[in-house]
Amino acid sequence: MRLVYQHENRGLVYSVRNILAMNDIDCHVKNDHSNTMGAELGLGNIQLELWVLDDSEYTRAREIIDEHLQEPENAEDWTCSNCGEINAAQFGLCWNCQTEVNE
Numbered sequence: 024m025r026l027v028y029q030h031e032n033r034g035l036v037y038s039v040r041n042i043l044a045m046n047d048i049d050c051h052v053k054n055d056h057s058n059t060m061g062a063e064l065g066l067g068n069i070q071l072e073l074w075v076l077d078d079s080e081y082t083r084a085r086e087i088i089d090e091h092l093q094e095p096e097n098a099e100d101w102t103c104s105n106c107g108e109i110n111a112a113q114f115g116l117c118w119n120c121q122t123e124v125n126e
């Protein structure tokens with residue numbers, strides 16, 4: 024396994040995981056303890072880590088991430104209309120339920 028991405032924004036990490044999954048790259052999220060209330064209380068400063076299971080996929084995974092993480096200016100996070108999760112602006116799909124933004 025190899026660490027390919029880390030961020031304290033849980034939605035962002037799961038969005039990246041979903042994107043990689045769509046590209047047939049298996050990933051594992053570490054440090055996800057946010058089933059507790061921590062995230063809502065602003066205690067969520069733990070960096071979530073995204074690990075690619077297959078080291079040989081690392082380079083491709085990094086390229087895909089770089090491609091998707093060019094932050095649009097003035098973009099705002101959006102709330103999924105289906106499940107209510109907060110999603111990072113640069114993603115068009117809900118990390119939790121894959122509902123499209125604006126649907």
Ligand SMILES: [Zn+2]
Nearest residue numbers: 103106117120
């Ligand atoms: Zn959703």
